[in-house]
Amino acid sequence: EVQLLESGGGWVQPGGSLRLSCAASGFTFRNYAMNWVRQAPGKGLEWVSGIGHSGRSIYYADSVQGRFSISRDNSKSTLYLQMSSLRADDTAVYYCAKSGGRVVTATPPFDYWGQGTLVPVSS
Amino acid sequence: DIQMTQSPSSLYASAGDRVTITCRASQSIRSYLNWYQQKPGKAPKLLIYGASHLQGGVPSRFSGSGSGTDFALTIGSLQPEDFATYYCQQSYITPLTFGGGTKVEI
Numbered sequence: 144e145v146q147l148l149e150s151g152g153g154w155v156q157p158g159g160s161l162r163l164s165c166a167a168s169g170f171t172f173r174n175y176a177m178n179w180v181r182q183a184p185g186k187g188l189e190w191v192s193g194i195g196h197s198g199r200s201i202y203y204a205d206s207v208q209g210r211f212s213i214s215r216d217n218s219k220s221t222l223y224l225q226m227s228s229l230r231a232d233d234t235a236v237y238y239c240a241k242s243g244g245r246v247v248t249a250t251p252p253f254d255y256w257g258q259g260t261l262v263p264v265s266s
Numbered sequence: 267d268i269q270m271t272q273s274p275s276s277l278y279a280s281a282g283d284r285v286t287i288t289c290r291a292s293q294s295i296r297s298y299l300n301w302y303q304q305k306p307g308k309a310p311k312l313l314i315y316g317a318s319h320l321q322g323g324v325p326s327r328f329s330g331s332g333s334g335t336d337f338a339l340t341i342g343s344l345q346p347e348d349f350a351t352y353y354c355q356q357s358y359i360t361p362l363t364f365g366g367g368t369k370v371e372i
Contacts (some may be wrong), residue, residue: 163367178362180310186363187301187353187365187366187367188304188310188353188355188367189364189366190341190355190361190362190364193360193362201359202360202361203359204361205267238309238310243315246363247359247360248298248357248358248359248360248362250298250300250315250316250357251300251315251316251321252300252314252355252357252362253300253302253310253311253355254312254321255312255320256309256310256311257309258309260311
C-alpha cells in the first residue's frame with residue numbers, strides 16, 4: 144500500500160524558514176517523480192514544485208521560485224521542501240504527491256497524496 | 267502559464283442526477299487533463315487521467331471526455347458520497363496548473 148507521510152509543518156513567523164519532509168513507502172521511490180501541492184485555507188489547489196525520479200530535473204511555481212528548494216533522498220525514500228523567506232500568503236496545507244512516472248509531467252501527475260501538513264505563517 | 271477555467275464554480279444537485287462539470291484550458295493541452303475529487307479535510311483523490319482514463323478503484327459512473335482545450339467530467343448518477351469539490355488539472359507542461367474547483371452540493 145502506497146503511503147506518504149508529511150511532517151515538519153507548524154507555525155512560523157514571516158521571513159522565517161521551515162523544512163517539510165515526506166516519508167514514502169509501499170512503492171519503489173527512486174522510480175517516480177514527486178511533487179508538493181498546497182492549499183490555502185478555503186482556497187483551491189496550487190502546485191508548488193516537482194522533482195524527477197533521479198533528482199536532476201526540478202521545477203517550481205513562479206510564486207515560490209528562489210525561496211523554496213525541493214530535494215529527495217532516494218536512499219531514505221524521502222522528499223523534502225526547504226522553505227525560506229516565508230510570507231503570510233504561503234500559509235497553507237502542504238501535500239506531498241506521487242507522480243505516475245519518472246518525470247514531473249508524467250500521466251497521471253498525482254496518483255497518490257499524503258494527508259498534508261499545515262504551515263501557518265503569521266506574526 | 268496555462269490557465270484552467272472550470273464551470274460552474276458550484277452547483278446544487280440531488281442524488282440520482284447526472285452532473286457535468288466543464289474545464290477549459292487557455293491553450294491546447296492535447297489530452298493531458300486530469301480530474302480530482304476532494305472532500306472537506308481530506309487530500310484530493312485522482313478520478314480521471316489523460317482526459318478519459320478512469321483511475322483504478324473509481325466507480326464507473328465517473329467519466330471524462332475532451333481534448334485540446336475543452337474537457338468535461340460527468341457523474342452518471344450522483345451518489346451521496348459524491349458531494350465534494352472537483353478540480354481539473356493540466357499535466358502538459360510546467361507549471362502544472364489547476365482549475366478553480368467546482369463544489370457539488372445538495
